[in-house]
Amino acid sequence: MSIRPILIHPDPRLKKVAAPVVDISDELRALSDDMLATMYAAPGIGLAGPQLGIGQRIIVLDCVKSEDEEPNPMVMINPKVIEESDELNVYEEGCLSIPEMYAEVTRPKEVKVSWLGLDGEEHTQDFDGLWATCVQHEIDHLDGVLFIDYLKPLKRQLITRKMVKLKRERAREAS
Ligand code: NI
DSSP states (O other): OOOOOOOOSSOGGGSSOOBOOOOOOHHHHHHHHHHHHHHHHTTOSEEEGGGGTOOBSEEEEOOOOOTTSOOOOEEEEEEEEEEEOSSEEEEEEEETTEEEEEEEEEEESEEEEEEEOTTSOEEEEEEEHHHHHHHHHHHHHHTTOOGGGGSOHHHHHHHHHHHHHHHHHHHHHHO
């Protein structure tokens, strides 16, 4: 299991539509372990394949925030929102590919999601609250959509400029 580098916006690999997974291979299992390790280390509550430069439809999440609760790591392959509530919810979202930037995003409050598990079985589950926001945010990544795409252009450009600067600084530090 290893922690992999997370791509930082702007990066063309974050804007691509990811391809469906056709085979649950050992390589995919290893990838999902790495994704969970990378997410927990960040720390974050969700991570999608494209954020590691992997153009495949796989996400991991664990929205258990309390130290007193058992962790609940989930791996979803080819996840799809199949139902969403009319009722909306506003959450202040962030993203491991857009470090330290947060903004309110409005999304359906509840969603029903179906996905293929590492067990090869089709799963369907309802999500609410932070889990619903997180799973929608991660599925968006598979379609090349970032949470800043929901913001007004000016705000989005401001955040993007900050990220360009951050990447330049990081590149300088690394060289
Ligand atoms: Ni994200």
